[in-house]
Amino acid sequence: MNFIANKTLAGSFYRQNSGFFLLLFVLFFGVVAPSEQLAYHYTLILGMLETPLFLGIVLFAWLLYGLKTIRFLLAMLDEPEECFLYKLGALSGGRLFRLCMSIQGLLLLPVWGYSFAIVGVAMFRHAYGAALLVPLYLAVINIAGAVCLRMRLLFPGRRWVFFMRCRRGRMRVPYWSILLRYLLKEEKALVGGIKLFSCMTLYLLLKEQGPDDYDLRMPFLFYSLSLFGHGAILYRCRQLENTRLLFYRSLAVSQAARFGQYALFYLLLLLPEMLVLGWLTPHPIRVTDTIAFLLSGYSVLLLLNSLLYTAPFTNRVFLRLCLLIFGILYCCVLGKNLILLSEIFLVTATVLFFRGYTRYEVRA
Amino acid sequence: MLELSQVQKSYAGERVLDIPDLQFSAGIYWLQGANGSGKTTLLRLLAGLLPFRGDVRVRSFSLRKTPVAYRRTISWADAEPLYPGFLSGDDLVSFYRKIQQPPPGQVDKLIGHFGIKSWLSSRAETWSSGMTKKLSLVLAFIGQPSLILLDEPLITLDQDSTGRLTELIIDYQRLYDTSFFFSSHQAIPDELRQKTQLLELKEHSIHVVNWKL
Numbered sequence: 132m133n134f135i136a137n138k139t140l141a142g143s144f145y146r147q148n149s150g151f152f153l154l155l156f157v158l159f160f161g162v163v164a165p166s167e168q169l170a171y172h173y174t175l176i177l178g179m180l181e182t183p184l185f186l187g188i189v190l191f192a193w194l195l196y197g198l199k200t201i202r203f204l205l206a207m208l209d210e211p212e213e214c215f216l217y218k219l220g221a222l223s224g225g226r227l228f229r230l231c232m233s234i235q236g237l238l239l240l241p242v243w244g245y246s247f248a249i250v251g252v253a254m255f256r257h258a259y260g261a262a263l264l265v266p267l268y269l270a271v272i273n274i275a276g277a278v279c280l281r282m283r284l285l286f287p288g289r290r291w292v293f294f295m296r297c298r299r300g301r302m303r304v305p306y307w308s309i310l311l312r313y314l315l316k317e318e319k320a321l322v323g324g325i326k327l328f329s330c331m332t333l334y335l336l337l338k339e340q341g342p343d344d345y346d347l348r349m350p351f352l353f354y355s356l357s358l359f360g361h362g363a364i365l366y367r368c369r370q371l372e373n374t375r376l377l378f379y380r381s382l383a384v385s386q387a388a389r390f391g392q393y394a395l396f397y398l399l400l401l402l403p404e405m406l407v408l409g410w411l412t413p414h415p416i417r418v419t420d421t422i423a424f425l426l427s428g429y430s431v432l433l434l435l436n437s438l439l440y441t442a443p444f445t446n447r448v449f450l451r452l453c454l455l456i457f458g459i460l461y462c463c464v465l466g467k468n469l470i471l472l473s474e475i476f477l478v479t480a481t482v483l484f485f486r487g488y489t490r491y492e493v494r495a
Numbered sequence: 496m497l498e499l500s501q502v503q504k505s506y507a508g509e510r511v512l513d514i515p516d517l518q519f520s521a522g523i524y525w526l527q528g529a530n531g532s533g534k535t536t537l538l539r540l541l542a543g544l545l546p547f548r549g550d551v552r553v554r555s556f557s558l559r560k561t562p563v564a565y566r567r568t569i570s571w572a573d574a575e576p577l578y579p580g581f582l583s584g585d586d587l588v589s590f591y592r593k594i595q596q597p598p599p600g601q602v603d604k605l606i607g608h609f610g611i612k613s614w615l616s617s618r619a620e621t622w623s624s625g626m627t628k629k630l631s632l633v634l635a636f637i638g639q640p641s642l643i644l645l646d647e648p649l650i651t652l653d654q655d656s657t658g659r660l661t662e663l664i665i666d667y668q669r670l671y672d673t674s675f676f677f678s679s680h681q682a683i684p685d686e687l688r689q690k691t692q693l694l695e696l697k698e699h700s701i702h703v704v705n706w707k708l
Contacts, residue, residue: 209620287617287621304589304590306590312579313581316581376579377573377577378571378573380543380544381542381543381569381571382594382595383594
């Protein structure tokens, strides 16, 4: 039983993440000549032991890795072909916990391996605090993962059982939070990709702006490209609303309140861009330009949302519509009319929403 | 209780519903009709999910003129309900609770009545169709709607739950004067049949069948 569980879960983890491990291997062992490997890693470990910030970063990275392993295990148990693993829930409490610990330990094996090297060097350097802290920290991650796995095996489908029992029916679930959760849970790759592209291009292209060669056309071109990508996010959200959130249309919520929910949702969706732009303001980007960037992005999202209520567009037609808006937006940047256009977009979005929402024919 | 005024609904130019002025007093109505006769369309239209020509009123609240007040008086449960897989039953109950503002204790009573408490904290993606159906019925009964619209409420329900739903419909009708419009291709329990008025949807309109079942 242990062998099957380990092979199914740990084996799949290493198979699926082979690219990730290859990259790590190259980073850690491929950048230095074989003869210098020991000295290189010894220096790295010394750096960790002597610089608390460096050690903190390493421990944080391990935490992220630990979360990745836990998420993987829980996701695997949701797969139909792995449902036989729920049979493990019939094991006695101690045996099940030991098994979960060993599975989680196998997934953390690379980190455990490196931690032993750190402990060795720490002992050699008489840094007993670090020698104790590192394995203890990893043990906590290991136990936390095992507890999560055990809970899932014993209570399939339930998450945070005790917490959920306490809060039953009392925690507010606003509509925008459902849409946001959908993106974070089911469209991670799409949202992550678009946000990464958006924030990276904004940061890299804007930080180089100087007073003498201040020109926002190129950054805005990339920014509007990312806004174009946001169209895909909106389209997926509408598909969710047309199928699984249909009940919301029948509930006693005014159109203004519904519009308010979308307004808040898109504001939160633009939060990463807001943070990046806020960071770069007032130098190298001017305040008025930051406002123009954000207002245009926000108005485009609201406009696309309202346009989706004017007719049941196919994704191809909607793509063309997004391209058209993207073109208009870029022309306005060249003509320096961005704020005016954003205001027009905001008004249009509001009018279209109030006209279109009740007339919209839901088609799954 | 329910008034329909010149209700017309078409799909791609094809007339599906063409209902002249009709009024229904408070009661329980069983909507019958062949497949494709427009039962689901009618129920969704009454639930405010579909655009249409004409108007509908419940307790004098017009769907066209006072849409929020109208929606406060109605409640709807789909034939094959779907919810986002990442939401738990608790999330959905909280969501409805906030909007429907039920009297104290009502939600817990409904949850107990349908026996769904044990899995309410689990996510929708782990539920069977019967569990999803039960939760959709609980949600439809939250608050104090004057009219509850149930599209095929009996499909995927086990016998015990069918009995519990019947009890609830009769209780709500007796205690709160709540009216029901439901469609069902399945036979309904006898105690419900005795209190039900049969309606038939044919030739794009509603025809009152002139006898009590």
